[in-house]
Amino acid sequence: xxMANYSGPQVPDTEMKGTLQKWANYMRGYQKRWxxxxxxxxxxxxxxxxxxxxxxxSIKLASAIIYxxxxxxxxxxxxxQVFHLKAKNEQQRQNWMTALQCSKMLANRLQESEDEYxxxxxxxxxxxxxxxQFLEPLNAKLNDLTNFNELIVKHGSALHKSFxxxxxxxxxxxxxxxxxxYNEKATVFRVTTIPMLKHCEEFVTLxxxxxKKMEKLLNxxxxxxxxxxVVCAQLAKQYSQLEERVKREYANKNNTGGNxxxxxxxxEDAVTDFEVPVPGKALRASSQDYTENNCETVSNYQDDSxxxxxxxxxxxxxxxxxxxxxxxxxxxxxxxxxxxxxxxxEVNIDVSISEEKAPxxxxxxxxxxxxxxPSGSGKNDFDFDVEExxxxxxxxKRRTKIPERPNQSLNLWSFMKNCIGKxxxxxxxxxxxxxxxxxxxxxTEDFEYAHLLHKAATIDDSCNQLVYIAAFCVSSYxxxxxxxxxxxxxxxxxxxxxxxxxxxGWKSIAEQVSHHPPMLALHCEGKGWKCxxxxxxxxxxxxxxxxxxxxxxxxxxxxxxxxxxxxxxxxTTIHNIIVGKLWxxxxxxxxxxxxxxxxxxxxKFIPYSYFSRDVPRKVTGSIIDAKGEPRWVIQGTWDNRIxxxxxxxxxxxxxxxxxxxxxxxxxVWQRIYPPPEYDKMYNLTVLAVQLNEPEDGVAPTxxxxxxxxxxxxxxxxxxxxQIKGFLEEKQRKVRRKREEEAAANPDADVTYxxxxxxxxxxxxxxxxxxxxxxxxWQCKQNLxxxxxxxxxxxxxxxxxKSIQGTD
Numbered sequence: 097x098x099m100a101n102y103s104g105p106q107v108p109d110t111e112m113k114g115t116l117q118k119w120a121n122y123m124r125g126y127q128k129r130w131x132x133x134x135x136x137x138x139x140x141x142x143x144x145x146x147x148x149x150x151x152x153x154s155i156k157l158a159s160a161i162i163y164x165x166x167x168x169x170x171x172x173x174x175x176x177q178v179f180h181l182k183a184k185n186e187q188q189r190q191n192w193m194t195a196l197q198c199s200k201m202l203a204n205r206l207q208e209s210e211d212e213y214x215x216x217x218x219x220x221x222x223x224x225x226x227x228x229q230f231l232e233p234l235n236a237k238l239n240d241l242t243n244f245n246e247l248i249v250k251h252g253s254a255l256h257k258s259f260x261x262x263x264x265x266x267x268x269x270x271x272x273x274x275x276x277x278y279n280e281k282a283t284v285f286r287v288t289t290i291p292m293l294k295h296c297e298e299f300v301t302l303x304x305x306x307x308k309k310m311e312k313l314l315n316x317x318x319x320x321x322x323x324x325x326v327v328c329a330q331l332a333k334q335y336s337q338l339e340e341r342v343k344r345e346y347a348n349k350n351n352t353g354g355n356x357x358x359x360x361x362x363x364e365d366a367v368t369d370f371e372v373p374v375p376g377k378a379l380r381a382s383s384q385d386y387t388e389n390n391c392e393t394v395s396n397y398q399d400d401s402x403x404x405x406x407x408x409x410x411x412x413x414x415x416x417x418x419x420x421x422x423x424x425x426x427x428x429x430x431x432x433x434x435x436x437x438x439x440x441x442e443v444n445i446d447v448s449i450s451e452e453k454a455p456x457x458x459x460x461x462x463x464x465x466x467x468x469x470p471s472g473s474g475k476n477d478f479d480f481d482v483e484e485x486x487x488x489x490x491x492x493k494r495r496t497k498i499p500e501r502p503n504q505s506l507n508l509w510s511f512m513k514n515c516i517g518k519x520x521x522x523x524x525x526x527x528x529x530x531x532x533x534x535x536x537x538x539x540t541e542d543f544e545y546a547h548l549l550h551k552a553a554t555i556d557d558s559c560n561q562l563v564y565i566a567a568f569c570v571s572s573y574x575x576x577x578x579x580x581x582x583x584x585x586x587x588x589x590x591x592x593x594x595x596x597x598x599x600x601g602w603k604s605i606a607e608q609v610s611h612h613p614p615m616l617a618l619h620c621e622g623k624g625w626k627c628x629x630x631x632x633x634x635x636x637x638x639x640x641x642x643x644x645x646x647x648x649x650x651x652x653x654x655x656x657x658x659x660x661x662x663x664x665x666x667x668t669t670i671h672n673i674i675v676g677k678l679w680x681x682x683x684x685x686x687x688x689x690x691x692x693x694x695x696x697x698x699x700k701f702i703p704y705s706y707f708s709r710d711v712p713r714k715v716t717g718s719i720i721d722a723k724g725e726p727r728w729v730i731q732g733t734w735d736n737r738i739x740x741x742x743x744x745x746x747x748x749x750x751x752x753x754x755x756x757x758x759x760x761x762x763x764v765w766q767r768i769y770p771p772p773e774y775d776k777m778y779n780l781t782v783l784a785v786q787l788n789e790p791e792d793g794v795a796p797t798x799x800x801x802x803x804x805x806x807x808x809x810x811x812x813x814x815x816x817x818q819i820k821g822f823l824e825e826k827q828r829k830v831r832r833k834r835e836e837e838a839a840a841n842p843d844a845d846v847t848y849x850x851x852x853x854x855x856x857x858x859x860x861x862x863x864x865x866x867x868x869x870x871x872x873w874q875c876k877q878n879l880x881x882x883x884x885x886x887x888x889x890x891x892x893x894x895x896x897k898s899i900q901g902t903d
Contacts, residue, residue: 112195114188116140119180126182133195136203138172138179155179157200162193172196234306237299244292251285373685373700373718487547487768491599494786498532499811500776527816531581531778532809534799536592536606537787538583539618539631542572544783546602546622548765553624553654558690559727561659562697562719563740565652565688566730567765569663570699570715573682573734574767576668577713578779580678584805586616587827588848589885592799593872594787605873609850609866611831613647617853619868627652630865631665637673644668649861662860663688666701682713682734691860694722701734726756738765793876797851797884823888851883 112133117126118140129140132147139154141147160174167186170193172179183189258278265271533541545568552564586592586608595603604620615632629650636643646665653660666684683703689696699717702710715738717730726746732738745757770781777785788809790800799805804823807816838846853866875881 111199112192114192115144116192117182119182131181131192133199136199136206138196138199140179153179156203157196158203160196160200162196162200164189164193231306234299234302237295237302240295241292241299244288244295247288248285248292251281251288255281255285373698373716484551485547485764485766487545488600490782490786491596495789496782496785497773498777498780498785498788498809501778502811502813504528504813527584527804527808527813527820529582530584530808531579531780532805533780533784533788534584534586534590534592534802534805536586536590536608536616536618536799537594537784539616539629540592540594540604540606540620540787541575541781541784543600543602543604543620543622543627544574544781545571545765546600546620549625549627549652550601550623553622553656556657558657558659558693558695559719559721561654561657562661562688562690562695563728563730563764565661566697566699566717566719567738567740569686569688570732570734570738571765571767573666573701574736575779575781575784576680576682577735578775580670580680581778584799584802585614586799587802587823587887588830589797589851589887590799590802591795591797591852591884593794593876603873605852605868607850607852609853610848611827615647615866617850617866617868619853624656625652625654628868640673641669641671642673644670649858649863649865651860659690659692660860661688661690669703695727696720697728697730699730729756729758729761731761732765736767737763740764793879795872795876795881795884797887801888803888827887851885 114131115128116131118129119125120127129142129152130144130147131138131140132151136157137154138157139151141149141151155172155174155177157172157174160172162170162172164170165180168184168189169180169182170189172181181192183192255278258274258281262271262274262278265274548564548568548571552561552568555561555564588608588611591605591607593603593605597603602620602622604618606616606618608614608616609630610632613632613634615630617628617630619628620626627650630648632647634645634647636645645667648665650663650665651660652662663686666682666686669681669683671679671681681704683701686699686701687696688699697717697719699715702714702716704712711733713733713735715730715732715734718726719728719730721727726743729741729743730738731741739761741758741761743756743758747755747757774780774782774785788800788805794800802823804816804820807813807819834846834848837844850866852869852872854869855864855866857863858865875883
């Protein structure tokens with residue numbers, strides 16, 4: 097009875113437990129689970145035997161909503177977390193709901209008590225010691241002990257008085273009657289003492305835990321203080337050294353008549369705005385954003401080959417194109433002021449003269465002009481004509497729209513169910529993952545900014561040509577950030593022609609030349625140039641992302657100059673394949689080599705990093721001539737723009753570090769964004785929309801005539817999926833027939849031969865590569881398509897039976 101006087105926000109250890117049925121899903125329905133209601137938390141297990149293990153799920157009742165659905169079903173909901181429960185009968189449902197409501201009320205009381213304490217002792221007291229957070233449970237337990245002590249004193253005093261009264265009674269009958277009252281008071285005293293002993297034990301245990309926490313806190317504070325003292329000592333030392341050095345540099349400045357070169361060199365090591373890769377040295381990542389402002393730049397090229405043990409030797413890096421990075425620091429005032437008074441050419445001359453006059457032990461900066469740098473009036477300087485850098489307008493007669501992408505989701509369960517029992521090679525991927533273009537058309541789309549090659553064809557200097565070639569190579573990745581749907585895999589023998597000579601100044605022909613492994617070849621001709629490539633890929637699925645490694649080589653030839661360039665594409669990674677929003681990143685190194693002169697351009701596609709301060713999708717690079725001299729610095733992003741800055745001067749600081757001075761960066765390529773409504777057209781560009789436009793007179797194997805691709809573009813996805821299965825099954829039949837012929841006659845040559853390309857040894861790489869045979873456009877003019885295989889025709893009934901035969 098006395099215990100009823102003690103009150104507090106205590107939640108019982110276990111309020112209720114038992115078996116209930118919990119809704120799982122539509123496949124499994126209600127499942128029996130063992131539920132435990134404890135300390136304001138409702139948890140469930142597979143069975144009562146699993147209580148010692150981790151629970152399968154739990155829900156907090158403090159802010160939960162509890163309501164009934166019918167006589168035996170009720171719901172417990174806390175935000176997005178919902179438990180649909182079913183009891184055996186109405187009485188069990190009522191018992192559980194009553195216990196849940198009581199537990200929720202007690203949990204809310206405890207939460208309110210904690211909130212009041214937090215408001216009173218933490219928020220309103222800014223100087224509150226952190227140790228009081230550990231003492232609060234101890235104080236609460238001490239208050240409980242004080243209450244129990246008062247009860248024990250009270251009942252003990254009553255028991256003592258009863259004992260004295262009992263001793264004073266001489267009549268045995270009255271003594272026996274009085275003993276009943278005495279026994280009741282002794283029972284009350286015993287009941288009061290038992291929880292007192294339990295709370296004393298808990299108080300001792302809690303006190304020991306608090307002591308351990310206080311010891312850890314003190315040790316942490318001691319270590320933090322020691323670390324802070326060490327950091328302060330280091331900062332003081334660095335500040336002293338910096339102060340002394342600034343004074344020394346200031347004195348040198350006064351002694352040299354105001355020459356600020358040494359002072360600038362001192363600060364050049366502090367910050368770099370971006371870094372560019374240089375062939376033949378180890379590449380390091382950048383930490384600063386590149387600038388898009390028109391400003392003078394100074395490239396701080398650090399030569400680590402003389403003193404860095406952490407860098408590989410020349411033998412180790414001979415095959416590595418990217419083994420050194422050179423910092424580029426943007427200066428907006430100094431060089432601008434110098435240029436306004438003397439001009440950049442005069443600055444270079446002055447620096448070169450100072451190198452000849454400086455003694456060997458002097459700290460003066462040595463400088464030399466870069467070979468090929470224009471001087472004098474600058475009439476031969478490289479000119480960036482903004483109008484010439486704009487792509488030509490599209491033919492207004494061509495289409496500008498396609499049907500919008502249907503809002504049609506894929507039922508993965510239905511798709512997987514239909515795949516049960518089938519061969520993996522016979523499972524056609526639905527067109528829901530595709531865009532209405534083939535891989536042949538997607539590769540042709542790389543020439544959207546081919547006007548850069550038109551401009552390059554008018555330039556005789558190889559290094560200057562490389563500026564536009566580099567911009568063209570980067571521009572092919574402009575739309576990959578938003579084009580998340582895969583193109584159609586071409587059928588063996590499928591072709592695609594694109595004749596845009598009238599408006600864009602180029603024409604191309606592409607063909608799927610191999611199926612296992614998949615490989616396609618492309619040949620394109622423009623104004624003063626021709627480009628051909630062979631493209632394949634290998635993919636690696638890493639769980640969270642898909643990495644696509646291109647197996648390719650691209651050739652670019654300028655017949656008038658006799659230059660021959662080659663390069664390889666970089667790696668593409670598609671993130672969040674399973675869960676989350678898809679996003680694409682391009683990363684790796686691209687080396688563009690002029691095999692005629694030996695000049696090279698090295699482009700670094702910097703991978704995205706959550707912890708980096710670089711702008712996303714960043715590209716940096718440098719153009720080095722055959723003698724190893726720097727000519728250009730490239731910077732930008734692969735989805736937006738590319739800028740180039742000429743290296744005008746090469747010098748060394750007093751510390752021996754190379755420094756390259758560049759002119760103001762100039763815009764070379766700027767992406768042209770499609771109108772907003774193209775977001776609903778698979779995020780295609782204007783050129784991509786026109787690539788699949790029907791045309792007369794094309795080869796019967798052209799991608800425009802592929803029926804499943806055309807049906808998908810028209811929004812008929814179900815029919816497209818069916819036709820796609822027919823075409824792929826026909827391709828399997830042809831391959832099996834070829835394999836059977838090879839097995840029956842081993843001496844016969846039954847390998848597939850492309851129609852418009854031939855296999856020969858590449859003189860650059862000494863590897864077999866497919867090159868254009870040269871007769872496609874003549875056959876088109878004569879409408880002679882007798883060499884083309886029939887790949888889009890199929891027997892609907894026969895192929896349907898073949899596909900269903902594996903069900």
